[in-house]
Amino acid sequence: MKVILKIIVVAAALWASTKLVDGITVSAGSTAKQIGTLLAVALIFGLVNAVIKPIIKTIGCAFYVLTLGLFALVVNAALLLLTSWLAEQLDLPFHVDGFVAAFWGAIVVGVISWILNMILGDD
Numbered sequence: 001m002k003v004i005l006k007i008i009v010v011a012a013a014l015w016a017s018t019k020l021v022d023g024i025t026v027s028a029g030s031t032a033k034q035i036g037t038l039l040a041v042a043l044i045f046g047l048v049n050a051v052i053k054p055i056i057k058t059i060g061c062a063f064y065v066l067t068l069g070l071f072a073l074v075v076n077a078a079l080l081l082l083t084s085w086l087a088e089q090l091d092l093p094f095h096v097d098g099f100v101a102a103f104w105g106a107i108v109v110g111v112i113s114w115i116l117n118m119i120l121g122d123d
Contacts, residue, residue, distance in 0.1 A: 005120065010042035011035075013112035014094075020108050023101025027093040037087075041094045045083045045109075053079060076106035 015038050018024050026041075028034040056075050057064065063071040077099060084096035096102045 007039060007042045007046060009113055009116045009120065010045055010109065011038040012116060013109040014038050014042055014045070016112050017105040017108040021101055021105045023097035024105045025093075025095050025097075027095070033093075037092050037094055040090075040092055041083060041087050044086050044090075044092075045080070048079050048083050048086070052082070073103065073106065076110060077103040080106045080109070 014024075015026075015034075018026050026034050026037050028037045053075065060071060060075070080102040081096055081099065084094060084102070087094040096105060
């Protein structure tokens with residue numbers, strides 16, 4: 001149940017990023033297809049974060065320390081770009097147009113996910 005709730009929270013945050021950030025789009029026709037696309041992309045984003053992010057954190061530990069954690073913003077943007085590429089490979093109508101959109105999108109997704117987790121509980 002916890003995993004499903006996390007996927008829904010990330011999907012909601014991704015939806016918000018499509019509304020707030022120019023360059024992040026979901027081009028599915030109907031509302032049901034948009035919801036399905038956002039849920040699928042949230043699952044992909046979760047898998048990318050679960051598998052690749054710990055490796056990057058381990059390898060780039062010095063960058064995190066030297067930049068006082070600001071390097072995490074760059075990593076999150078790169079992971080969102082990777083998620084967009086993977087979604088494209090799976091023929092999902094989700095696209096992030098460049099690093100700047102990914103950077104702001106990652107911030108929006110992070111902040112909204114944090115807020116929703118605070119409201120819903122992060123147990």
